[in-house]
Amino acid sequence: MKFEIKEIDWNDSAVVNNISTLLNTSFNTYKNPMFDPQFLLWKHRDNPFGTSISLLAYDEDGNILGLRTFLKWQFINNEKSLCAYQPVDTATTPAARGKGVFSELTRVALNIAGDSIIYNTPNANSLPGYLKMGWNHTGDIKFGVIPRVVPCYKRCNNIFDFDEKSIELLVGMKKEHLSDNKLTTRKSYDFLKWRFLDIPHINYRIFWLSDECYCVYHIKVRNTFRELTVCELSMSKKESIGYFSFHSQIQALLNYEKCSYAVIGFKDIATDLQKKFFRLPLKHMKFLTKSSYDFNLTLTEVEIF
Structure with missing residues (x-):
């Protein structure tokens, strides 16, 4: 099969609409908000870390055969900035499957990425293919849960919609030390605004457990x-919060939001706060990378990508 690969112009509305249709068709969804043109532009064009590596394969008649995108990211390690990419939105039409379109799109994307860090959380179907291509399994994204167990009448006065004031407070906090030599996302003002405030279709809130301990969350219906x-x-470096105080406040939050449970994700080893959640032993996501680095990740990095 002959095909041509072109970079995506995210300012071309017709192309963006075609990509939205391709993704919905490929994943058998209808108007999936994660494939909405507005969401795709937020994700791939407006990312403060930079525009995604974005490629389309076309046949000789100009019809789209396949899509491959690598989301651009920036990590820090001992204050050193490192560029990274995560393969995200990918689709091929039925006519292009098994014809080398996906492999060629991947090859071209990796060539553009160069020496940048590449990482991914593939599903069970694509995992064997990544391992065959030499990717390294460097741990898992694990999950913890706190169920709502009893009615709680403690008032929640410290819940706010996530806004620019929230961003200023978070940027100004000197947070707990998370790791030794692991990569963490550079969470600047621009990043937090993009990730939690500018994002389409999802409304985030912030709950202050104390003056310098917080959680950013949203509600999902399952x-x-x-x-x-x-x-x-x-929380800040100088802050601490006890087990029973933490759980009573989370119960109050769950009651206030009328939620059945709270869930959190983390890479391999939980922080002191995350350890207060009950581990879900059978739920995890494989984490693969084409680098020798290890990572600190939460749902901020993997939930919607």
Whole structure:
């Protein structure tokens, strides 16, 4: 099969609409908000770390055969900035499957990425292919949960919609030390604004457990359950919070939001705060990378990408 690969112009609305249609068709969804043109532009064009590596394969008649995108990211390690990419939105039409389109799109994307760090959380179907290509399995994204167990009448006065004031407070905090020599996302003002405030279709809130301990979350409906998804949970270096105080406040939050449980994700080893959640032993996401680095990740980095 003959095909041509071109970089995507995210300012071309017709192309963006075609990509949205391709993704919905490929994943058998209808108007999936994660494939909405507005969401795709937020994700791939407006990212403060830079525009995604974005490629389309076309046949000789100009029809789209496949899509491959690598989301650009920036990590820090001992204050050193490192460029990284995560393969994200990918699709091929039925006619292009098994014809080398996906492999060629991947080859071209990796060539553009050069020596940058590449990482991914593939599903069970694509995992063997990544391992065959030489990617390294360097641990898992693991999960913890706190169920709402009893009615709680403690008032929640410290819940706010995530706004620019929230960003200023988070940037100004000197947070707990998370790791030794692991890569962490550079969480600047621009990043936090993009990730939690400018994002389409998802409304984030912030809950202050104390003056310098907080969680950033949103509500997700799963079947008949309301899930409180915690993306960020952190405190300042000088702060501490006891087990029972923490759980009573989370119970109050769950009661206030009418959620059945709170869930959190973390890479391999939880922080002191994350350890207060009950581990889900059978739920995890494989983490692969084409580098020798290890990472500190939460749902901030992997939840919607």
